[in-house]
Amino acid sequence: MASYAFAATLTMTLDLQHAPLGQTVGYPSQYDPALLFPIARAGARGELGLPADAPLPFAGVDLWNAYEVSWLNARGKPEVALARCVVPAESPNLIESKSFKLYLNSYNQTRMADADTVRARIAADLSAAAGAPVAVELILPAAYGELTLGEPEGECVDGLDVEIDQYAPSAELLAVDAARGVVRETLLSRLLKSNCPVTGQPDWATVQVSYEGPAIDRESLLRYVVGFRQHSGFHEQCVERMFLDILARCQPTSLSVYARYTRRGGLDINPWRGTADHLPPADLRTPQQ
Known part of the structure; x- marks a missing residue:
């Protein structure tokens, strides 16, 4: 178990050396799914004593909310939205957050047919990076008034x-x-x-x-x-x-x-x-x- 945990930690460390987080990088001007940087979950799970080939002792999801989503419509006019993404815990990879930000920014000067095309493209790209289906919902400005704040119960x-x-x-x-x-x-x-x-x-x-x-x-x-x-x-x-x-x-x-x-x-x-x-x-x- 100790040797497995050491190997997993080393793998995660090597992964992070190539991540955009903590590095100075330029902002993209056009859509680029290659900006997404997956990190294997197995590294940190190995440190917790969870072998990569064993069933997980939990169910789970990672709920991501993106507040800075924008693209150009077919006529070049900017559109904005919020995105809600659900990444399953059983996916082999998590997605490094700065790479996700850069990826979303790559839409800023990219023309897209409509919001559903954007949603479908984000879902496909995140799913490919995570290694499992990722659900994506776009919330358009017309629905912003329905959003509320709250506190978890307890x-x-x-x-x-x-x-x-x-x-x-x-x-x-x-x-x-x-x-x-x-x-x-x-x-x-x-x-x-x-x-x-x-x-x-x-x-x-x-x-x-x-x-x-x-x-x-x-x-x-x-x-x-x-x-x-x-x-x-x-x-x-x-x-x-x-x-x-x-x-x-x-x-x-x-x-x-x-x-x-x-x-x-x-x-x-x-x-x-x-x-x-x-x-x-x-x-x-x-x-x-």
Whole structure:
């Protein structure tokens, strides 16, 4: 297992050396699907002890929202839209975010027949890069008034008065509250911060944990979430680590972990991982986003 994890880490490191993230690159003037940069999920999953050839212990999706989508219509007039993209967790690759931004910008001076042609092209290109079908929805300006803000459901643990001195993730921080027995509840924290593994820039998120099983000690969950504060990892990888740590340490029979990360470069990424009895959550933008 150790040798597999080392090989997976090396592979991911080599992949990132060629990614546009953290590098100075020119903005494209014409549509170019080659700008999309896939990163194999197997690298980070190997670090978590998940062999590439084994079934995943979770279901999941990565919900992407793109706020800077524009192209030229057939007469050269600019059009704008928002894009909502759903990348399945079982896809072999995630898509590096800066490459996605550059790819979307490649439409800016490209003439397209109509919005549905743009949607279909984005879906096909993302699916090819991810290695699995990616669903794409374009939201046109006429529908902007229907969009709303909201907060994930759950009892927020951030008000607990706890002393914290560890800012690296550790499953050992998690504990159960035996006195409360078995419960079904949803807990929430707005204090998740991790860091981009390439640039070191901070990534901020609200994280929701829904579960059924032995009651999770809430102070321990808060310490655990804050423990990511100096951790470097992509959004998707952080959520998978959380899911696996909670599953192993607290042994719930049902579990869902959902993070809403704030926007960067016109994109927000919102990973969800859950046991088979959970459905993907709503893509509801929070005030921080």
